[in-house]
Amino acid sequence: MPDDISSNFITDIIDSHQESGRFAGRVHTRFPPEPNGYLHIGHAKSICLNFGIAERYGGLCNLRFDDTNPAKEEQEYIDAITEDLRWLGYEWRDRVYFASDYFDQLYDMAVELIRIGKAYVDELTPEQMREYRGSLTEPGRESPYRNRSVAENLTLFEKMRAGGFQEGEAVLRAKIDMASGNINMRDPVMYRILNTPHPRTGDKWRIYPMYDFAHGQSDSIEAITHSICTLEYEDHRPLYNWYLDNIEIYHPQQIEFARLNLSHTVLSKRKLIRLVEEGYVSGWDDPRMPTIAGLRRRGYTPEAIRGFCEDVGVGKVKGVVDLHKLEYHIRQDLNKTAPRVMAVINPLKVVIENYPEGKVEQMEAINNPEDESAGTRHTPFSKVLYIERDDFMEDPPRKFYRLAPGREVRLRYAYFITCTDVIKDANGEIVELRCAYDPATRGGAAPDGRRVKATLHWVSARHALKAEARLYDTLFTAEYPENDRDKDFTDFVNPSSLQVVDPVYIEPHIKTARAGDRFQFERLAYFVVDAESTAEKLVFNRTVTLRDQWRKAQKQSRKASKPKRRKRAPQR
Numbered sequence: 001m002p003d004d005i006s007s008n009f010i011t012d013i014i015d016s017h018q019e020s021g022r023f024a025g026r027v028h029t030r031f032p033p034e035p036n037g038y039l040h041i042g043h044a045k046s047i048c049l050n051f052g053i054a055e056r057y058g059g060l061c062n063l064r065f066d067d068t069n070p071a072k073e074e075q076e077y078i079d080a081i082t083e084d085l086r087w088l089g090y091e092w093r094d095r096v097y098f099a100s101d102y103f104d105q106l107y108d109m110a111v112e113l114i115r116i117g118k119a120y121v122d123e124l125t126p127e128q129m130r131e132y133r134g135s136l137t138e139p140g141r142e143s144p145y146r147n148r149s150v151a152e153n154l155t156l157f158e159k160m161r162a163g164g165f166q167e168g169e170a171v172l173r174a175k176i177d178m179a180s181g182n183i184n185m186r187d188p189v190m191y192r193i194l195n196t197p198h199p200r201t202g203d204k205w206r207i208y209p210m211y212d213f214a215h216g217q218s219d220s221i222e223a224i225t226h227s228i229c230t231l232e233y234e235d236h237r238p239l240y241n242w243y244l245d246n247i248e249i250y251h252p253q254q255i256e257f258a259r260l261n262l263s264h265t266v267l268s269k270r271k272l273i274r275l276v277e278e279g280y281v282s283g284w285d286d287p288r289m290p291t292i293a294g295l296r297r298r299g300y301t302p303e304a305i306r307g308f309c310e311d312v313g314v315g316k317v318k319g320v321v322d323l324h325k326l327e328y329h330i331r332q333d334l335n336k337t338a339p340r341v342m343a344v345i346n347p348l349k350v351v352i353e354n355y356p357e358g359k360v361e362q363m364e365a366i367n368n369p370e371d372e373s374a375g376t377r378h379t380p381f382s383k384v385l386y387i388e389r390d391d392f393m394e395d396p397p398r399k400f401y402r403l404a405p406g407r408e409v410r411l412r413y414a415y416f417i418t419c420t421d422v423i424k425d426a427n428g429e430i431v432e433l434r435c436a437y438d439p440a441t442r443g444g445a446a447p448d449g450r451r452v453k454a455t456l457h458w459v460s461a462r463h464a465l466k467a468e469a470r471l472y473d474t475l476f477t478a479e480y481p482e483n484d485r486d487k488d489f490t491d492f493v494n495p496s497s498l499q500v501v502d503p504v505y506i507e508p509h510i511k512t513a514r515a516g517d518r519f520q521f522e523r524l525a526y527f528v529v530d531a532e533s534t535a536e537k538l539v540f541n542r543t544v545t546l547r548d549q550w551r552k553a554q555k556q557s558r559k560a561s562k563p564k565r566r567k568r569a570p571q572r
Contacts, residue, residue, distance in 0.1 A: 005052035008314035023225040027059030036072040038284040038291040042260040042267040048309040051090045064097040070198040084292040121156035139179035140186045216240040219252045230259035261320045264474040288475040299528030299543030304330040342457040343506040343521040347386040349432045355383040363413045384461040401453035410455040416441040464505035467538040471499040
């Protein structure tokens, strides 16, 4: 089960309710996603908070789908949301609900507001309604239809329900205060007409409640105690309270917290839909997407995401969290749990000239130095190997300690080797290295005590498994892709956010890996087996590099941009 959440201002409020006896000591929360897209990392924070609070106080948390807009809702999204929640480690048993479960009750509540003179049918056009609403500095104006009689409003509302109006011709509005400083209280729309069949109720309804109307009443019906929302609903809280108080039903407490914003990405569902529909990504589960499905496919673990949400904390101040913090948590988790394997992404051929032709040795390698129980494996060693091209330089600069002509290095778990010759093609490109090995250094140690400054990973060319590697980077080049008002956020899509390398060479024992299996490619990065893998070829997605390369580049960039300080002339 997920760990308990830390104390925060919301738990302080609940603690005060516990002390005062409000809600009779009960704690009952809910997570209410709209089934019009996939959940993203921002939703994960809300999920962890709502389910975590319920767990902390021995209470309950409902899953409720806010399915009040049938034009945008699909079963695919319901299934994806359910899968994501369970993958994160949360369970609601039989407490899965839909706002559409309450359509009859919500309709009756709307009728009650009409009966007491607190709601009316308005026939202003959408453009006229916007004009009448006023602005932040000017009060709104009352609709000419605002003072219809109760009887007339009841008749017209029934006409709306029966299909007597077309879309946009009429709405039901609450009668509150058109001069209110809170625009949400200026006679908000409660029901609109949508001639769209609903996935769960079919053609029964032609009118559907707005979220603000369905939200509080659904909480009330389910006996929710604490309705936890993101900060943008703070200005909606007076409306939440107004509906409950005027309908005179059980009243939960709405509490708002700052939503999660993440650098180098967007978390607006509308913008994520654009990325999918306009082909910037391959789908909702593209590993570059900040969706939970995308993060899962990229190799993130539930523990890393929950740890990240706990680390971010709960507050009321808006801000942007650096992407590196999320990456830090997956590195920490995979460092403890991911088996190690040697793989070469940019291969350079190495021929060990004094190694016996046809000989094969099985070298013992550690599966995870952070976990002794993970044991060891055996990997084949032979005369011809592959190493990373970046691990060799013909004319190395100072502080380059890896392989170079005449230099000795260690091959991990194997032998010391020395480069004796460099083979080039007709274009002068290095295609092969000739080396000599020291048989006395088997296992990576010299009996005479001599040391080398670099250890390289490798694979046997004869035995290596060929696979495909997809190297993912940030989806956007800008840290805040939504902040430039002169550009569309898609202008900052990173053209290098995906690089496909085929083939990469990997230790042969990994051929039995299955989709979702995670590994550390030693000295390179963490990878996960993608679902598109086949029996003939494995496909690996890079989850995250071993080091925070992006953070390092940012620091170097800032350092380079700083003006150099002039040296003071010596005083005489």
